[in-house]
Amino acid sequence: MKRKILLLITGCIITVTALTWIQGYFIYNTYLLKAKEANAVISRQFLTMETSGKLDTLNHAWMGKAAQFIKDYIQQKATKEDLEKIIKATSDSLSQVAIKSIKKKKFYEDYDVSYANYLSTIVIYKKGSKVGDTIYSGKMLLYGNNIEQSNESKASQSKSRDDSYDSYSYEIISDRFYGIANWRKQIIVKMSGLLVFSTALLIFVVLLFYWSIKNLITQKKIADIKTDFINNITHEFQTPLAALDIAVATLKKKEGELTPEQFNYTLSIVDRQNVRMQKLFNQVTRASLATDAIDITNAQTIGYTEIQEIINDFIISHPDTTINFEEENKNRSLYIDRFHLDTIVVNLLDNAVKYGATTITIRLGKETKNTILQVQDNGIGIAQKEQLAIFDKFYRVQKGDVHTTKGLGLGLFYVQQIIAAYKGTISVTSEIGQGATFIISIPQP
Ligand code: ADP
Numbered sequence: 001m002k003r004k005i006l007l008l009i010t011g012c013i014i015t016v017t018a019l020t021w022i023q024g025y026f027i028y029n030t031y032l033l034k035a036k037e038a039n040a041v042i043s044r045q046f047l048t049m050e051t052s053g054k055l056d057t058l059n060h061a062w063m064g065k066a067a068q069f070i071k072d073y074i075q076q077k078a079t080k081e082d083l084e085k086i087i088k089a090t091s092d093s094l095s096q097v098a099i100k101s102i103k104k105k106k107f108y109e110d111y112d113v114s115y116a117n118y119l120s121t122i123v124i125y126k127k128g129s130k131v132g133d134t135i136y137s138g139k140m141l142l143y144g145n146n147i148e149q150s151n152e153s154k155a156s157q158s159k160s161r162d163d164s165y166d167s168y169s170y171e172i173i174s175d176r177f178y179g180i181a182n183w184r185k186q187i188i189v190k191m192s193g194l195l196v197f198s199t200a201l202l203i204f205v206v207l208l209f210y211w212s213i214k215n216l217i218t219q220k221k222i223a224d225i226k227t228d229f230i231n232n233i234t235h236e237f238q239t240p241l242a243a244l245d246i247a248v249a250t251l252k253k254k255e256g257e258l259t260p261e262q263f264n265y266t267l268s269i270v271d272r273q274n275v276r277m278q279k280l281f282n283q284v285t286r287a288s289l290a291t292d293a294i295d296i297t298n299a300q301t302i303g304y305t306e307i308q309e310i311i312n313d314f315i316i317s318h319p320d321t322t323i324n325f326e327e328e329n330k331n332r333s334l335y336i337d338r339f340h341l342d343t344i345v346v347n348l349l350d351n352a353v354k355y356g357a358t359t360i361t362i363r364l365g366k367e368t369k370n371t372i373l374q375v376q377d378n379g380i381g382i383a384q385k386e387q388l389a390i391f392d393k394f395y396r397v398q399k400g401d402v403h404t405t406k407g408l409g410l411g412l413f414y415v416q417q418i419i420a421a422y423k424g425t426i427s428v429t430s431e432i433g434q435g436a437t438f439i440i441s442i443p444q445p
Contacts, residue, residue: 116144
């Protein structure tokens with residue numbers, strides 16, 4: 001079963017990893033597709049804008065300046081270096097106009113787009129010569145918007161040639177670029193719904209797996225506890241039933257032949273086994289009582305003498321065990337039903353002996369408003385990780401040779417139920433091989 005659960009956990013981890021990978025792959029592809037689609041549509045929209053003549057005024061403006069510069073250059077009134085100054089002087093104001101007209105246009109899915117027109121080449125041809133004089137070659141901004149934030153793609157190129165002059169002609173090439181400003185961020189924002197949904201879905205799947213596995217482990221624990229309980233209870237009842245069988249057979253067969261001693265001995269067996277079975281039966285039925293079903297109305301002040309009495313009664317049936325009762329202040333007392341205190345102390349003493357103790361020390365102390373009852377033994381001890389669970393219903397420590405000792409796992413549960421009914425607490429401090437100390441704290445009125 002443990003192997004199966006481990007396999008299941010591994011399977012779940014692999015499935016979640018694979019699902020995450022597949023989802024990541026699909027999201028990434030969607031992202032690429034979205035980017036591609038936006039690029040294609042926006043480039044078409046810019047092309048329509050250019051061909052519809054909306055940017056013509058801008059283009060005429062800078063081309064006029066360029067034509068004037070070429071004229072001045074031919075007449076040697078200007079040098080190549082002056083071109084940059086001339087273009088720069090107009091590019092800012094042209095950009096303002098460009099920003100306005102691009103803002104007016106509604107672009108695909110409201111993306112924040114960028115557009116720029118760059119001067120690439122100016123070549124002047126002397127009349128009759130086919131070889132031109134390249135007076136500019138590079139990338140000089142004519143106008144644009146948002147350019148600093150975007151990843152540009154080339155949209156179109158325009159070539160214009162003017163042959164209207166007598167002594168020269170010229171060709172101007174400009175390149176238009178477009179882009180989506182902060183495109184990664186913009187696309188991711190547009191995909192946020194999908195991203196949130198798929199992350200939530202993944203978290204949900206992980207939680208579902210976690211919850212199912214946790215549930216399975218709990219179910220397995222409960223099933224184990226039930227099996228153990230049935231095994232233990234069968235064993236516990238088997239011994240007295242077998243003894244009773246023999247006793248009844250003896251009484252039946254040898255009626256008249258039995259001496260009074262033999263008869264009394266057999267009867268004492270019947271009596272003892274009867275008491276034992278009743279004890280077991282009580283344990284099982286009491287365990288199903290809720291804390292509030294435990295009647296505490298008969299609580300009374302119980303002092304040193306009564307506790308000593310309980311201890312003395314126990315010693316009679318366990319003569320090999322040394323029990324010390326340490327009490328510095330004999331006026332200390334517990335406010336509890338005598339029958340309940342008896343059950344608590346006898347259960348703890350029984351356990352101490354069952355789990356290897358030869359010496360037990362009981363202490364009665366005080367801590368603010370509570371009385372503290374400590375039962376310390378020198379038995380096999382309880383591992384740290386078991387110390388909380390031993391108070392659970394049907395819980396028994398499953399390790400080593402502990403299980404040669406039979407029990408129902410109900411004793412400490414019932415003890416805790418009684419103490420809880422008095423609004424007290426029980427805890428244990430122990431180390432394997434070092435004995436155990438049970439500490440009970442009960443509020444005093
Ligand atoms: P049971 O004794 O019938 O198993 P309990 O509820 O009394 O049931 O105890 C639960 C478990 O706690 C026991 O199975 C045992 O392993 C452990 N335990 C209880 N008391 C002691 C003790 N004094 N020393 C060592 N182990 C103990």
